[in-house]
Amino acid sequence: MSDKSKRTALVTGASSGMGKEIAKRLIKDGFQVYVAARSVEKMGDLTKLGAKPLRMDVSKDAEIKAAVDTILEEVDGIDVLVNNAGFGLYGPVEDVGIDEARYQFEVNLFGAARLTQLLLPKMREKRSGTIVNITSMGGKIYTLLGAWYHATKHALEGWSDCLRLELAPFGINVVVVEPGLIETGFGDVVANGLLQRSGAGPYAKLTQAVAKSTRDAYGQGRGTNPSVIADVVSTAVAAAKPRTRYVAGRYALPMIKIREWLGDRMFDRVIMSQMR
DSSP states (O other): OOOTTSOEEEEESTTSHHHHHHHHHHHHTTOEEEEEESOGGGGHHHHHTTOEEEEOOTTOHHHHHHHHHHHHHHSSOOSEEEEOOOOOOOSOTTTSOHHHHHHHHIIIIIHHHHHHHHHHHHHHHHTOEEEEEEOOGGGTOOOTTOHHHHHHHHHHHHHHHHHHHHHGGGTEEEEEEEEOBBSSSHHHHHHHHHHHHHSSSTTHHHHHHHHHHHHHHSSSSOSBOTHHHHHHHHHHHHOSSOOSEEEESBTHHHHHHHHHHHHHHHHHHHHHHTTO
C-alpha cells in the first residue's frame, strides 16, 4: 500500500544504470519511490527494496498517462520527478532516417516533457516539488557522429531553463544534471548502432573510428560509477535552493570548459584528435 504521508519520487529509465542507482539512493533517503521503464522485470531488485514498478515507454503517450493515473490514484502527486530515460542515437546525419531521429526526440525530450505536463498540476497545487532532468555533458558540447543525440540534449537543456523560470513562482525547482562518461550500457548501444548503420559506405572510416573510441572509453574502468550521479540527485533534491546545474562524472567539467574557453574551432580539433 502507498503511504500518502511520505514524500514521493518518480524515476524514469530505472531498469539499469543511472536510473537504477538514483532510485536506490532516493529509497535510502526515505522517499516512497515509483520506478518506470519498458522492462518491469529488470526492476525486481528495486521492488524488493520497496519501490513501486510501473511499465512505461516514454515514447508512448498512452503508457505515460496510464502510469500517471496509477500514481495519482495512490498518492497525492509527486514531490520529485527524475526524468532520466534516454538513449544515444549516433550516426551520420545522411544515414540516420528521419523516423529514427524523431524517435530519439520522443524518448530524450518529448517523453520527459509529457510526463512533466501531467504531473505539474499537483505540484502547483502544493506549491512545491523538484524536477530533475538528466541531460549530459553532451548538452553543452558535441562529438563526432552524434548530431541527433546532441540535438536532443541541447534541447532538453533549453527546455529546462525555460521551465525553471515558469515554475519558480509556484515554488517548484527545476534542476539539470550533466553527467560525463558514466559506466553504463551507453557505449555498447552507440557502437553497435553505428556499425550496423554505417559500418560500410562513405562514412565507414569515421564510423569505425568512433565505434572503436567509444568501446575503448566504456567498460574499461575509465568511467564514473553511476552511483555518483545518484549522490548528485540526492544532494539537489535535499537542497532548499538547489543549483540550476550539476556537472558530475569523468570528463564532464573539463570538456565543457574546453569548449567554453577555447571556442568551436579548437574544440573541433580536440574531438577530431581522438579519431587518429
